Amino acid sequence: MLAACGITSAEQLFEQVPASARIDHALNIPPGLSEYEIADTFKALGAKNAVGYASFLGAGVYNHYRPVVVDTIVSRGEFLTSYTPYQSEISQGTLTAIFEFQTMICQLTGMDVANASMYDGSTAVPEAAMMAVRVTKRNRILVARSVHPEYRDVLNTYAKNQGLPVEEVGYDNETGQIDLNDLEAKLNGETACVIIQSPNFFGIVEDTNAAAERAHAKGALLVFTFAEAVSLGILEPPRAADIVAGELQSFAISPSYGGPFAGIMAAKEQFIRQIPGRLVGATKDTNGNRAFCLTLATREQHIRREKATSNICTNQALVALMATIYMELYGKQGLRELATQNLSKARYLAGKLKPRFSGPSFNEFVAVTADPEDVNRRLLDRKIIGGLPLAKYYPELSDGVLLCATEMTKRADMDALAEVFHS
């Protein structure tokens, strides 16, 4: 091969790189390891984390069982090792799966159109807000304080640099739902959108219709976000929303220390050309057979460049495929039964503790205890990871701890947790 290139040593290949830019030393990285050594290294690293603990953490990342079929399918090289399906003729597998994904997201959320995925819920929210700004040509964003604090952080990072003022709407101290009076007071003719989450960060189901009515009365859009997708198995979908941006981690995506997850973006039909990211559409091939392809690409960065709806390129296809498989395995009946189990477990746990809010909750709730950090320390002794103390995110709720129960939570662990809370 060197001879074919007209050179005698591979080093000559790099003569185009100025000598002053080249490094004259080896990388400060030790020599390669065998497969066995690599496996061993990571097993040791894995063992330095919580293994064998019961956990009551939720707060945007949920412990749900992952059916083994999911990994069987996503491990197939044809899904794992293919690129974005630009070449329709040899990408129909991925394209068909994405079309099913988009359809099920619409069915779950009550929206008309959905894209192929976003990075995660936290980045889908600012993308939805920017979309609302494009649609309404207004620039103020209202976000409920009960939206996930990290989603709000990311929203602020994006908004700050585009000159979009973001204002928080408080929550009702009794119910834990958005404070509708505060919302009405803050809505005005400059408001592009109101962002609410349901179940919200406290696990409380919001009155989406009430928030939507108020937003729409002022010509603003309602952006609905969710972090716990299982809730959609039983909760009324947010039909009154204009844009839905959420997180699918609950659907067979392992917590993996916070990622990779899969975000979604869905909307009413009339906003289809303002949706960011990739969209798959149905069409036919030259033989008249059903076929799919990426469509409405003119919205995207590789064509519209600085005028694109977003700079998003790579998204979360393989992770979205996990969620697709999960939704098809559970199906209509399964998601409902799963959601009911989650609801039942959380109710059982809440019955043993002191919930902070009175609004209806799904599989999470805020419990009150004098010293959440102390409770958590004592729980660790019993190999239980307690809930999330809220002081760091909500100083006004410093006696609050956010607890989650799913179908994976065992009654015995809930009893043990309650015992520590009360001792």
Place this chain on the structure above:
Amino acid sequence: MIPNKVRSHLVQNEDLIFEQSSPGKNGYQLPPLDVPEVDPAEALGAANVRATIEDFPEVSEVEVIRHFTRLSTWNYAIDLGMYPLGSCTMKYNPRINEAVARIEGLAWAHPYQPESLSQGVMEVTERLEAALLAITGLDAITLQPAAGAHGELTGILLVRAFLEAQGNPRKRILTPDSAHGTNPATAGIAGYDVQNIRSNDQGMIDLEELARAVDTDVAALMVTNPNTLGVFEENIMKAADILHSKGAMVYMDGANMNALVGIARPGDFGIDVMHLNLHKTFSTPHGGGGPGSGPVAVKKHLEPFLPTPRLHRKGDTLTWDYNRPQSIGKVRAFYGNFGVLVRALAYIYAHGGPGLRNATVDAVLNANYLRHRLRPYFDLPYDRPNMHEVVFSDDRQSAKGVRTGDMAKRLIDYGFHPYTVSFPLIVHGALMIEPTETESKRELDQFVEAMIAIATEVDTEPQTVLKAPHMTRTTKVDEVTAARKPIVRWKR
């Protein structure tokens, strides 16, 4: 002529899952409930409970397995053969990476579990940070961005924050006309105007043009190096001097870093900030379009502005530091695409320092080999040694009515994925070919034979090329109707 790489075989038809659905079927099992079952309407209020998920599928487990297995056979993949998409770096995805990412203590780590029970995942982060800094020669790094474009946004926000701290965020970002579309799109989202810089007749940054464009309103130049022609920007250090002399910065799009690992470090040639695509250079699978990961490495002066939290070591203990008053904030919840980080670190461990350099050498050798083998048949608008990829134009073939896109489709019939078509924009009718280090001489030679056969067909039977592909289950797709009357979901 179809060479021996392909022959036809049976592929099964498959309906959409919704069309296979029948009431009452399911593919899951839940354990019996060990607490009293709650009535949803009672617990949540009847108005909050949905009647059903209309038209949601109802199928069995084996139907799901067969469904996706059949669909999978309609895809091309690296596991089936060479995938020479220029700029995308389609290299082999080692399976040990997949195995270690699924280790329980890593895959099931919750981002809010106590730090004392997260030392292993934090150590993965620490080790990867160190390796990537060694490779880039920069001073600090964040692993939070979820993909390349997300890294670009993070990097430009860092530039903006730094300039703002000095009193003026400035107005413009410069991008060469050969840039990836994400560069100008990113600059727009970060609140900057975009100014295009014309390349010189070598396809490189034109230093005079650059000097004319740079003034104190310019925040940064976004440059890809090696550029999208696969050529190292030989004047990169002079370009950096021009920017720095006016207080502006140089952002490097690291999409092509696989040409430099172990050879040259951006930190040594004037780069202030850059992103890496772990799903390109570091072998994490593309997965049909993600997940990716786009770490951003910076020089010391940008470090205070990196996203929160930052990993911090105190003796034997790792902690997350949230007290970062100058930070741009968070660009993503939690700590980034951790599962992708695990895979990238496994790749680095498998290669080690010397192996990483070898991979670069092989990738560059493969691309140069293709240039030499194919140049008798295809026009080479910028005829000079290349790094990891080579860009031809369809000049000779388009004169006969056959364009790059047509030849790309014909390549499918020969058992290969097409090269990147019509990019970079500065080459008219571009064929952008990146073999990566993965390909053996045998696979490369088969590819060359296929390309030569297509070039011959353009002369002898152009209709065969124009109507390609002929061998695929799905023939050419009507993208026009798809865009005119968008149908993006199934309906009964």
Place this chain on the structure above:
Amino acid sequence: MNYPENYRYTKEHEWVSLEGDIATIGITHHAQEELGDIVYVDLPKPGAAVEKSKTFGSVESVKAVSDIYAPVSGEVTEANEILGANPEKLNEDPHGTAWLIKVKVSDAGEFSHLMPASEYQTYVGAES
């Protein structure tokens, strides 16, 4: 191709016809040919102001977007509704039924500064 003699043309490949103070604006046959199959047309609503040489809308093919520049200034009185559901008309009849917008012009003098058909014909010939 015969470009209508009573129209005037721009270097960005728009055409204008003027009746009284109402200008009808479209894109030329050459422009639609360069774009290929047109899939979407984005137009301003009646009442919107357009300004000479500023973009007022865009035309999309599968893989490209082209901005459309106003050849004259004025206020939009009508946008061609058939293009919403039938963008392909722009490929079929760009100089006739597939006009884009009608504008009440603020300065009729702008019209006379545009290229007549013969000049545009030569310009297109030279460009291709």
